[in-house]
Ligand SMILES: Nc1ncnc2c1ncn2[C@@H]1O[C@H](COP(=O)(O)OP(=O)(O)OP(=O)(O)O)[C@@H](O)[C@H]1O
């Protein structure tokens with residue numbers, strides 16, 4: 001297999017657990033992500049769709065190497081065939097791997113927005129990165145002067161657009177977008193998704209994390225159905241057509257019933273997840 005044929009992202013047997021101490025200082029290990037595997041190929045948008053609190057952001061944070069200190073991770077991560085260890089992540093993060101975090105709290109409160117969006121760059125790169133930032137800001141309807149503001153001076157929607165601008169101007173090979181659109185106006189949310197598709201067409205792989213199955217269906221090529229820290233199945237978006245008879249798992253079929261066109265029927269009980 002040539003390097004270029006390798007998936008942009010390959011997650012193998014990823015588990016994430018937390019070490020916790022209860023009242024009596026007894027140590028407990030709680031696993032939140034269970035031996036999960038997933039690939040994202042160049043040129044495709046893969047949605048990870050699942051309910052709130054199921055561990056989707058932990059998956060994103062594991063990929064980016066930004067899990068909290070009390071987290072333990074096992075399994076392997078590869079980026080274009082290269083092992084994603086701490087050293088590789090340091091080189092790739094914010095460049096070939098872009099991240100749109102779920103929370104705008106990821107912006108550094110003490111640094112002007114422009115510097116954060118530009119990232120660390122060499123003097124000779126500054127001009128071209130400035131031009132790219134300008135382009136991205138225009139696309140997301142941000143005034144150029146926003147670059148001179150501090151995060152506390154931004155509204156929630158502006159902060160979100162700043163994060164998106166920073167991620168899409170990198171010419172990344174992989175974008176991990178954790179719930180990128182909530183809080184955005186409809187037109188800007190649509191623009192973001194259009195932007196992801198364009199980037200995918202240029203060869204980028206996009207991992208779109210969302211609890212919105214309807215959005216996942218509209219935007220993604222493949223959908224990984226996420227439930228309680230595990231991916232139940234990864235299927236082409238078309239598998240959700242009709243009654244979802246092409247789907248293997250009752251939880252995925254419950255998702256189909258909950259779609260607006262199916263009048264948001266409450267998911268039926270699907271018993272255990274295996
Ligand atoms: N530092 C931590 N210590 C212990 N448990 C944690 C820690 N961080 C997250 N968790 C737990 O991990 C679980 C998964 O959280 P996560 O944020 O990944 O869910 P999610 O699927 O992204 O949810 P949402 O759709 O609401 O964003 C939560 O139950 C949370 O309490």
Ligand code: NI
Nearest residue numbers: 056057102178
């Ligand atoms: Ni989340």
